[in-house]
Amino acid sequence: MPGREVLPSTLRRSPQKAQDTWAKTHDSAVETYGEGQRSHRTAFAAVKHSFEKVGDHWEPKGRKGPSDQQAAGGGPARRAPTAGGVDANAPKEHLTEVARRLDIKGRSRMTKAELVDAIQKANNRKTTASRTRDKGRNRPR
Numbered sequence: 001m002p003g004r005e006v007l008p009s010t011l012r013r014s015p016q017k018a019q020d021t022w023a024k025t026h027d028s029a030v031e032t033y034g035e036g037q038r039s040h041r042t043a044f045a046a047v048k049h050s051f052e053k054v055g056d057h058w059e060p061k062g063r064k065g066p067s068d069q070q071a072a073g074g075g076p077a078r079r080a081p082t083a084g085g086v087d088a089n090a091p092k093e094h095l096t097e098v099a100r101r102l103d104i105k106g107r108s109r110m111t112k113a114e115l116v117d118a119i120q121k122a123n124n125r126k127t128t129a130s131r132t133r134d135k136g137r138n139r140p141r
Contacts, residue, residue: 003027003043009131010085011047014058018051044085053085053123054098056130061087062094084120088112095119102126 003023011022026043033039048067051058061067068083087094095115099107102122110118 003030006040008040009134010053010057010127013056013130014051015060017060018047018058021050022047048085051085052087052090052098054119055102055123055126058085061090065089083116085123086116086119088116 003026004019006026007019007023011019022043025046026039029039029042033042047058050061050064052061052067066089067085068088086098092112092115095112096107096110098119099110099115099122102119104115104118104122107115107118
């Protein structure tokens with residue numbers, strides 16, 4: 001199935017470049033691995049090198065490169081925790097700014113690891129809320 005047809009909702013709310021990166025990588029991965037989770041994971045890995053998840057969408061990162069320990073390690077044999085699209089390798093100041101934009105309370109006292117966790121949770125809440133709103137708009141009347 002072409003990547004454009006299965007584009008995740010978080011990417012539909014993101015810049016065209018992020019959408020293009022996901023779709024192109026997904027389509028290539030489907031040719032290599034077949035349709036399924038592996039193709040989706042491969043496509044998200046490509047997006048995470050240039051974009052970070054902020055709330056319910058993806059935004060360009062200030063620098064290209066792996067976003068967390070899992071992305072840096074590579075391969076299915078080396079499993080490490082993923083940060084769910086949060087750029088865990090970004091400086092603490094950047095994470096604090098993202099936390100401010102997401103209105104995370106207590107961010108000034110958090111460690112870098114706590115900021116990553118709090119941003120990931122806030123992103124998940126915003127994504128869930130957006131998907132709920134999107135479903136309400138698509139209901140037949």
